[in-house]
Amino acid sequence: MRLEWIDDILAVLDGGSLTRAAEKRLLTQSAFTRRIRLIENSVGATLFDRRRKPVSLMPGIQSLEPELRELSTRLHKLRHVLKTANDQTGKSLSFVCQHALTTTISPRIVQTLTENDDISIHVRSGNQDECLLNLISKQVDFAIMYSVPGDEISSIGDAFEAKTLGTDTLIPVCAPSVRNKITSAALPVIGYPPDVFLGQVFARKIAPRLPKETTLVTRAETALTLAMQQYAMNGIGVAWLPHSLVAASLATGQLQRADSTLPSQELTIRMVRFAVAQSEYCEQIWQSFDALPLDFATLHY
Structure with a gap:
């Protein structure tokens, strides 16, 4: 699971729709939709309920919000620590x-x-x-x-x-x-x-x-x-x-x-x-x- 994918899912949670999530991620709606399909294909599960308008996350995914936010924070922090360590050595x-x-x-x-x-x-x-x-x-x-x-x-x-x-x-x-x-x-x-x-x-x-x-x-x-x-x-x-x-x-x-x-x-x-x-x-x-x-x-x- 890539960090940007987690942030994409959280953007949908925060925005309430794919349209608002795409705006938050500074992507066109079509580009963001392609990203969503890629995420679902990669994890092998349906993450978004397309029967509802606007499209929203499946209830089971919404329940994982605390874990997703914690993981996003930890990975962003780890990326910063690794980059800082690299900057210190060269x-x-x-x-x-x-x-x-x-x-x-x-x-x-x-x-x-x-x-x-x-x-x-x-x-x-x-x-x-x-x-x-x-x-x-x-x-x-x-x-x-x-x-x-x-x-x-x-x-x-x-x-x-x-x-x-x-x-x-x-x-x-x-x-x-x-x-x-x-x-x-x-x-x-x-x-x-x-x-x-x-x-x-x-x-x-x-x-x-x-x-x-x-x-x-x-x-x-x-x-x-x-x-x-x-x-x-x-x-x-x-x-x-x-x-x-x-x-x-x-x-x-x-x-x-x-x-x-x-x-x-x-x-x-x-x-x-x-x-x-x-x-x-x-x-x-x-x-x-x-x-x-x-x-x-x-x-x-």
Whole structure:
């Protein structure tokens, strides 16, 4: 039983519904619902009574509230003690990245931070909701995430603060065998689920700018950008992927750009932290990103 799962259950107890619990955990309702299904599948038991509206915990689970709260408190305390003990023996830092950025940005950050400092760095990967939840639960010190220019504040809320590291572009790419199909009315595409960040970017910023005569035919759907890149190289359809991720495939000719006829979208790369008091070392790292010898202002690949 993972600590965040216990906190999810307690959030439902405190909020009285999945909707309020999702708000407390700073997750979309669909993302929180997926988490609930994962918890039930993992423990092999039904925890929530879906016959009632709003959905609530089963009576037997509600009776375990004292034990769940005690366990949550003890595990949070243990995590803090372990982290403190580690900090006393050596410098450590943890951060989480949106999936695509784990591949493209995190290696450069880890390389730079470890070159001139005796530091142990722990890197996680997740979607945007999971990144923010990791910050709130203090499982990580920082998060590296995408945002849409002009929408930076509303995308994370007042509980966080952020600084810009650089820019990227979500561009349409495809295998050479698919390139001649782009002008057809029925465009084969590899899509994102609508509840993930890049899926929302596509729906709000790209889809409205597609040629009016174009009809999208979704051949496959995935939230994993690395999988989508492979699908595109296999000729399944057109995919909108971060330029930083596909630059090498473009250079070798495995993929071709299609943004001469299809729209693209600029993205901002930001470093985010929870707006609470930080350790002295984490504060030093945060401030050091203003002077890191990395060309994050405009990414070149």
